[in-house]
Amino acid sequence: MCGIIGITGHEDISAELINGLTVIQHRGQDAAGIVTLNGRFRMKKGQGHVSRVFRNFDPEAFQGKCGLGHVRYATMGSTLEVDAQPIAVNYPYGLAMVHNGNVINFQELRRRLYEDNMRLLDTSNDVALILYTFAAQLEKKDLKHLKVDDLFDVVSEVQDLVKGAYSALTIIANKGFLAFTDPYGIRPLVMGRKLTDQGVVYAFASETTVFDFLGYEMMRDLQPGEAVFIDNEMNVHSKILKQKKQAFCVFEYIYFAREDSVFHERLVASERVKMGKKLAKTFQEADIDPDIIIDVPNSAYFFASGLAEEVHVPYRRGLAKNRFVGRSFITPTQKERENVVKQKLNPIKDIIKDRKVAVVDDSIVRGTTSRHIIHLLREYGAAKVFFVSASPPIKFPCIYGIDMSVRKEMVASHYNDNEEIARVIGADAVIYQKLEDLQELYQDLPICDACFSGNYPTGITKEILDHIEQEKIGSDRN
Numbered sequence: 001m002c003g004i005i006g007i008t009g010h011e012d013i014s015a016e017l018i019n020g021l022t023v024i025q026h027r028g029q030d031a032a033g034i035v036t037l038n039g040r041f042r043m044k045k046g047q048g049h050v051s052r053v054f055r056n057f058d059p060e061a062f063q064g065k066c067g068l069g070h071v072r073y074a075t076m077g078s079t080l081e082v083d084a085q086p087i088a089v090n091y092p093y094g095l096a097m098v099h100n101g102n103v104i105n106f107q108e109l110r111r112r113l114y115e116d117n118m119r120l121l122d123t124s125n126d127v128a129l130i131l132y133t134f135a136a137q138l139e140k141k142d143l144k145h146l147k148v149d150d151l152f153d154v155v156s157e158v159q160d161l162v163k164g165a166y167s168a169l170t171i172i173a174n175k176g177f178l179a180f181t182d183p184y185g186i187r188p189l190v191m192g193r194k195l196t197d198q199g200v201v202y203a204f205a206s207e208t209t210v211f212d213f214l215g216y217e218m219m220r221d222l223q224p225g226e227a228v229f230i231d232n233e234m235n236v237h238s239k240i241l242k243q244k245k246q247a248f249c250v251f252e253y254i255y256f257a258r259e260d261s262v263f264h265e266r267l268v269a270s271e272r273v274k275m276g277k278k279l280a281k282t283f284q285e286a287d288i289d290p291d292i293i294i295d296v297p298n299s300a301y302f303f304a305s306g307l308a309e310e311v312h313v314p315y316r317r318g319l320a321k322n323r324f325v326g327r328s329f330i331t332p333t334q335k336e337r338e339n340v341v342k343q344k345l346n347p348i349k350d351i352i353k354d355r356k357v358a359v360v361d362d363s364i365v366r367g368t369t370s371r372h373i374i375h376l377l378r379e380y381g382a383a384k385v386f387f388v389s390a391s392p393p394i395k396f397p398c399i400y401g402i403d404m405s406v407r408k409e410m411v412a413s414h415y416n417d418n419e420e421i422a423r424v425i426g427a428d429a430v431i432y433q434k435l436e437d438l439q440e441l442y443q444d445l446p447i448c449d450a451c452f453s454g455n456y457p458t459g460i461t462k463e464i465l466d467h468i469e470q471e472k473i474g475s476d477r478n
């Protein structure tokens with residue numbers, strides 16, 4: 001998963017890009033970068049947090065009327081700087097691109113680019129693949145007289161060729177600014193605007209929280225398969241190109257996005273409260289009698305408080321969190337992840353001691369976090385510990401950009417029933433959201449729930465799935 005931002009129309013956008021990236025830092029901490037256009041591309045990118053990459057940054061040197069920003073969470077490819085985004089090419093046009101998602105036919109496209117276009121892809125980063133594919137299609141057009149419809153044709157070709165999830169932003173030098181999504185709209189992309197003394201400025205971002213922070217008015221979500229082109233006169237052209245049945249990633253609501261962001265007119269915080277309330281039935285049917293409900297800070301607060309309200313069990317904050325340690329999942333190796341969990345959470349003794357505690361988290365993937373928390377709670381005197389997952393069991397790899405693609409690591413993929421999982425993570429009981437209950441919440445917003453159901457909206461062959469898993473096993477992150 002990554003976070004992207006694009007702005008066009010401003011005289012000096014680099015400070016906005018960098019500030020905007022800081023509020024979507026939670027979407028990726030491996031690398032960060034920006035590119036601006038002012039007669040030529042100026043690019044800065046590097047490994048680590050935004051504040052680190054841009055520590056001695058001089059915005060003056062990066063002035064430009066349009067630009068892109070990216071925070072990277074390496075799901076595929078390495079965490080090295082060479083794979084950081086944005087990327088830019090100078091032929092057939094000056095093009096720069098950022099994207100969020102994951103391309104699933106990487107090998108096939110790489111081969112095709114080599115055989116048909118003699119292009120060598122020298123990174124394992126899929127944004128290069130999208131950009132080169134885009135460039136190869138663009139080359140076929142009459143570049144001197146390029147029209148908006150030509151650009152839309154090019155995006156349509158890209159959507160035919162590139163399989164998987166992508167929300168992409170592109171600068172086309174001397175022509176304008178282009179945003180597009182895959183035909184299923186798996187990853188989020190929102191569009192906003194603001195009026196300045198210099199005229200209207202448009203921005204695109206992975207999350208609306210960027211707009212709140214930078215003072216943009218939210219306009220809308222991009223639709224599945226849509227392309228929006230803003231020309232140099234700031235005219236907006238948009239068209240739905242290749243569109244399939246929408247499959248918006250439900251994990252954005254469950255875990256990934258910030259609670260104040262809104263996608264498809266649904267506030268993330270409210271979605272989490274609804275999911276918490278939805279858990280009530282299963283919770284009451286389970287043979288448990290908790291004295292209190294606590295959450296795993298921070299993302300589980302809304303689930304826990306929604307559930308507590310519904311089942312009339314008091315909610316308390318039972319775990320203190322060190323706010324200066326990053327998300328446990330978004331760190332490269334399993335060993336590092338375990339250490340981060342240790343540094344991050346500490347039970348609040350008097351709240352826990354001698355109580356039967358139901359602890360709510362957004363999900364259980366490998367079981368590292370839950371096992372550690374249950375152990376801690378017992379150490380601090382909890383009489384019983386029930387572990388509640390706001391999401392259904394995660395059993396299938398995400399091939400669309402979330403780092404949980406190895407089945408053998410997933411507890412729910414390994415073990416068949418909740419008792420076994422409870423034993424493995426050391427809980428007195430485990431309660432999961434039921435998939436059908438989650439789906440009931442999304443009857444009017446078609447979602448991707450492949451990590452729970454195994455139904456991949458794009459379709460997938462066993463060979464590609466195995467290949468993605470093998471690559472994952474061999475990559476730096478595992």
Ligand code: AMP
Nearest residue numbers: 329363364365366367368369370402403
């Ligand atoms: P695990 O410790 O492997 O069971 O992972 C579960 C923990 O990681 C939970 O506390 C979540 O907050 C977080 N988490 C769950 N799924 C993801 C994901 N796909 N990406 C990043 N973090 C996640």
